[in-house]
Amino acid sequence: MNKLLIILTIVFLYSCNSNLNKNQSTDIKTIRDTIKIIEKVIDTVYIEKKEENDFSKSEFFIYERLPDWLLKSNLFNGIKLKNEYQLDNRLNPLYLEADYNGDGNIDIAIPIKEIKTKKVGFAIIHGTSNKIYIIGAGVKVKNGLSDDMDYIDIWKVNRKKINEAGLEENTGTGAKGELIINNPSLQIEKSELGGGQIYWNGNEYAYFHQTC
Numbered sequence: 001m002n003k004l005l006i007i008l009t010i011v012f013l014y015s016c017n018s019n020l021n022k023n024q025s026t027d028i029k030t031i032r033d034t035i036k037i038i039e040k041v042i043d044t045v046y047i048e049k050k051e052e053n054d055f056s057k058s059e060f061f062i063y064e065r066l067p068d069w070l071l072k073s074n075l076f077n078g079i080k081l082k083n084e085y086q087l088d089n090r091l092n093p094l095y096l097e098a099d100y101n102g103d104g105n106i107d108i109a110i111p112i113k114e115i116k117t118k119k120v121g122f123a124i125i126h127g128t129s130n131k132i133y134i135i136g137a138g139v140k141v142k143n144g145l146s147d148d149m150d151y152i153d154i155w156k157v158n159r160k161k162i163n164e165a166g167l168e169e170n171t172g173t174g175a176k177g178e179l180i181i182n183n184p185s186l187q188i189e190k191s192e193l194g195g196g197q198i199y200w201n202g203n204e205y206a207y208f209h210q211t212c
Contacts, residue, residue, distance in 0.1 A: 010127065023146040081132070084116070085134070096157050098183075100124060101200040109122050110123050120137055121136020143206050154188070159184050171206070196209040198208065
C-alpha cells in the first residue's frame with residue numbers, strides 16, 4: 001500500500017512539473033524591434049556668402065522701370081553712369097520726375113552710388129539737354145551737409161513755392177529765411193529727424209536745410 005502511494009505521488013508530481021513547463025514555454029514570446037539611430041542636431045551654423053556684386057541682381061529691376069526717354073538717351077554704359085557711378089535701388093520710388101530747373105522739360109532724379117568710394121547720393125538729369133548733376137555720392141552740393149547721403153531714407157517731389165526754414169536757417173531767399181522757389185524741388189529726409197530741399201537756384205543745385 002505504501003509503495004502504491006509513493007508511485008502515485010511520484011506520477012502526480014511528474015505530471016504537475018510537466019504541465020508547469022508547458023505553461024512556462026507558452027508564456028515566452030519572441031519580440032522583434034527595429035533600433036533606430038537618430039542624429040540629433042545640437043547646433044546650426046549659418047554661413048552667409050557675400051556676393052561680389054549684389055547690385056547685378058538689381059540691373060533688370062532698374063532697367064525695366066526707367067522711363068523710355070532716359071533709356072534712349074544712351075547715358076548709361078551697362079548700368080553705370082559715366083563709368084564712375086552706378087544706379088542704386090535703395091529708395092522707393094526708384095526715380096522722381098519733375099521740371100526741377102524750370103525750363104519746361106521733364107527732368108529725372110535717380111539714386112546713385114560712387115563705385116570707388118561707395119558713397120551714395122543722387123543724379124539729376126535734365127531732359128532734352130541730358131546734362132547730369134551729381135549730388136552727394138562723393139560730391140558735396142552747395143550748402144550740403146555731407147558728400148555721402150546714406151542716411152536719407154525718404155525722398156519725394158516738393159511742389160511748394162514757399163518752404164519754411166529751420167530755426168537756424170540763413171540760406172533762404174525770403175525775408176524770414178524761408179525758401180521761395182517757382183520750380184519743384186527734391187525733398188530728402190531721414191525718418192523722424194527731418195531734412196530739406198535740393199533745388200535749382202538758377203545756376204546750380206543747392207541744399208536748403210529745414211529740420212534736424
